[in-house]
Amino acid sequence: MGEYIVMKVQREQAELPDEAVISMKEAARLLGMTIQGVASALNRGAFTTVIDPDSRSRTAFGRPRRFVLRSEVEALLREREAGQGDEGDREAAG
Numbered sequence: 001m002g003e004y005i006v007m008k009v010q011r012e013q014a015e016l017p018d019e020a021v022i023s024m025k026e027a028a029r030l031l032g033m034t035i036q037g038v039a040s041a042l043n044r045g046a047f048t049t050v051i052d053p054d055s056r057s058r059t060a061f062g063r064p065r066r067f068v069l070r071s072e073v074e075a076l077l078r079e080r081e082a083g084q085g086d087e088g089d090r091e092a093a094g
Contacts (some may be wrong), residue, residue, distance in 0.1 A: 021050045021067040030073055038068065047072050 022030075024038045027047075031038070042049050048066040057065045 014072070020070055022070045022073065023065070023067055025067040027073050030077065039066075042066060042068070 007010050024035050024042070027033075028038045029036045033041075038047070039059055040073065041047050050069060051064045053064060059065060
């Protein structure tokens with residue numbers, strides 16, 4: 001038997017104001033990353049994934065669009081400005 005890492009995703013419903021979330025495109029623009037880089041960071045858990053289940057906006061694969069918490073993007077930007085973002089940048093950017 002091999003050794004594996006098991007990831008469990010916990011979903012919880014939360015009331016968030018619209019200004020608390022931003023699109024992956026906007027997060028990429030603010031962080032100077034590609035949308036693919038933000039998607040990769042979301043997949044790795046570097047950012048919290050936010051999904052609007054009621055949104056009519058869907059991906060090409062029919063899945064609900066994913067959003068990012070604005071506060072996490074702004075925190076990473078503050079770390080970068082303070083010169084402490086080297087490690088966090090690598091983690092978020094891939």
